[in-house]
Amino acid sequence: MASIVVVGGGGHAKVVISVLKKAGYQVAGYTDRQDRGPLLGIPWLGGDGVLLGVLGTHPGCGAVIGVGKIDTARLRLALQDDIAGLGFDFPVIVSPHAMINEEVTLGAGTVVFDGVVVNSGTETGRACILNTNSTVEHDCRLGDNVHIAPGVTLSGGVVVGRNTMIGTGATVIQSVSICEDCMIGAGSTVVRDITVPGTYVGSPARRIK
Numbered sequence: 001m002a003s004i005v006v007v008g009g010g011g012h013a014k015v016v017i018s019v020l021k022k023a024g025y026q027v028a029g030y031t032d033r034q035d036r037g038p039l040l041g042i043p044w045l046g047g048d049g050v051l052l053g054v055l056g057t058h059p060g061c062g063a064v065i066g067v068g069k070i071d072t073a074r075l076r077l078a079l080q081d082d083i084a085g086l087g088f089d090f091p092v093i094v095s096p097h098a099m100i101n102e103e104v105t106l107g108a109g110t111v112v113f114d115g116v117v118v119n120s121g122t123e124t125g126r127a128c129i130l131n132t133n134s135t136v137e138h139d140c141r142l143g144d145n146v147h148i149a150p151g152v153t154l155s156g157g158v159v160v161g162r163n164t165m166i167g168t169g170a171t172v173i174q175s176v177s178i179c180e181d182c183m184i185g186a187g188s189t190v191v192r193d194i195t196v197p198g199t200y201v202g203s204p205a206r207r208i209k
């Protein structure tokens with residue numbers, strides 16, 4: 001059984017741990033600046049400074065970023081890059097209750113939660129979150145550190161630039177491109193290309209910031 005350490009101990013980490021257990025990983029523990037007590041029975045190991053020691057006690061241990069993302073910050077990817085530099089692999093984590101169809105490529109450290117459907121021809125970058133019950137249709141292209149929040153629908157051939165977050169329940173129609181560093185509000189509908197980074201809300205989605 002592959003062992004893995006979770007970086008971060010908040011609410012997102014809890015859901016990551018739940019998926020890891022179902023996917024058959026041995027979760028060595030989680031790191032966080034503070035001891036939040038056991039998370040679903042998984043112990044706190046200490047701050048990120050303990051990670052090198054974890055590689056000593058668990059040779060070949062992988063890592064996954066358990067820090068969530070509700071904005072366009074690059075933090076998750078920066079953490080992943082730093083920790084990969086210590087020698088950790090970042091496997092792709094897929095819930096056994098997700099459906100990944102043929103010819104899908106998921107980047108290192110991407111986590112796919114329960115109820116997600118990813119259709120053929122889609123590619124994601126590194127450290128993406130495909131959150132609960134989202135749908136990523138055929139031939140989509142997602143950059144690094146993209147968060148597809150719960151219940152989102154990306155129609156076929158959608159492009160999403162790096163660091164962008166698509167908020168809960170949003171819909172993007174087919175063949176639309178959304179550039180990097182965008183925040184798409186919950187429940188919005190994106191019907192045309194977005195080429196300027198910013199915050200977009202509503203149906204059709206319009207820029208507010």
Ligand SMILES: CC(=O)SCCNC(=O)CCNC(=O)[C@H](O)C(C)(C)COP(=O)(O)OP(=O)(O)OC[C@H]1O[C@@H](n2cnc3c(N)ncnc32)[C@H](O)[C@@H]1OP(=O)(O)O
Binds near residue numbers: 185188199201202209
């Ligand atoms: C498992 C998990 O929990 S994963 C986390 C999932 N979380 C999300 O999907 C959150 C997505 N975030 C949102 O939708 C936010 O409302 C944002 C980022 C779009 C905007 O947040 P802020 O930048 O704080 O903007 P603020 O709340 O000040 O709203 C600005 C205006 O936009 C409107 N607005 C904000 N969000 C939306 C939205 N989703 N749809 C329509 N209008 C919206 C507000 O009503 C406000 O309008 P007003 O100026 O007429 O009063």
